[in-house]
Amino acid sequence: SWKAGLDWTLGKTSLHIFKQLLCCLQWYTPEACLQFKDHFQAQVRSACHQRNTGTVGLKISKVVVVGDLFVGKTSLINRFCKDIFDRDYKATIGVDFEIERFEIAGVPYNLQIWDTAGQEKFKCIASAYYRGAEVIVTVFDLADIQTLDHTKQWLEDALRENEPGSSFIFLVGTKKDLVSGATCERTERDAIRFASEMQAEYWSVSAKTGENVKEFFSRVAALAFERSMLKELEKSNGRMAQIGAGNLIKLEGNSLDAPESNSQASLSCC
Ligand SMILES: Nc1nc2c(ncn2[C@@H]2O[C@H](COP(=O)(O)OP(=O)(O)OP(=O)(O)O)[C@@H](O)[C@H]2O)c(=O)[nH]1
Ligand SMILES: [Mg+2]
DSSP states (O other), rough: OOGGGGOOOOOSHHHHHHIIIIISSOOGGGOOOOOOSSSSSSHHHHHHHTOOOOOOGOOEEEEEEEEETTSSHHHHHHHHHHOOOSSSOOOOOSEEEEEEEEEETTTTEEEEEEEESSSGGGGHHHOOOOOOOOTTEEEHHHHHHTTHHTTTHHHHHHHHTTTTTTTTEEEEEEEEGGGOOOHHHHHHHHHHHHHHHOOOOEOOOOTOOTTTTTHHHHHHHHHHHHHHHHHHHHHHHHHEEEETTTTTOOOOOOOOOOOSSTOOOOOOOO
């Protein structure tokens, strides 16, 4: 299954798939990539290989999806989590969430995907759920350029509730099936510029056809997983043990190299 296919990062075939995900497919936009590397950082790979993954498999990482009403947030989540698409609009009231289970490099990993309401009157309910987001997905409608203009405000609101630099940011254009030709190219150019300003990675998707939906969430899961693993390794590296009458001994773990690239890396380094 595609979920098993998330085991990209170990071995030759998996590396190939990851490269494909990063470089070759049409939807991928190199100028709007948060990181440009072939695989997880070495210490993450080795920890996965040795099954030394601590509490990562038990953890649920939070993904918050925000954006104007009617842009297709619920449809995107429903396509991914339930593989369904509904043509009729049913506004989200407040918030809703889905939990999706992954297996990455042999390690179970869970994402809790929060679907928030775009309608102004529900904003104060929805914003109460922004806190602790490992990933913020800012959504706009490729067929309605105004919704792109509003993404910066949505992001600002979500960032206000989170520690600086603690969340991956994605900008997602939906309803790709409704746009084509020069208009589409223009919108995407604007979107890539916005993504650069927002320090976000840009994706275009269609919940109707399913185009790029699995690939997008796989990417979200992979980046969130790697960060969870790095945090876990940092924690176990600095662990203290108490022996006898209270003497503290610092346990020396594997030394952690500095990260190869920052998750919020500026677009110029991709
Ligand atoms: N053609 C097309 N229509 C879509 C797509 N995604 C969503 N829609 C339609 O757009 C409308 C709004 O979709 P929703 O997913 O409910 O929008 P939302 O962003 O969740 O709206 P709120 O919950 O009010 O914030 C619905 O009628 C969907 O069928 C898509 O990829 N293609
Ligand atoms: Mg909705």
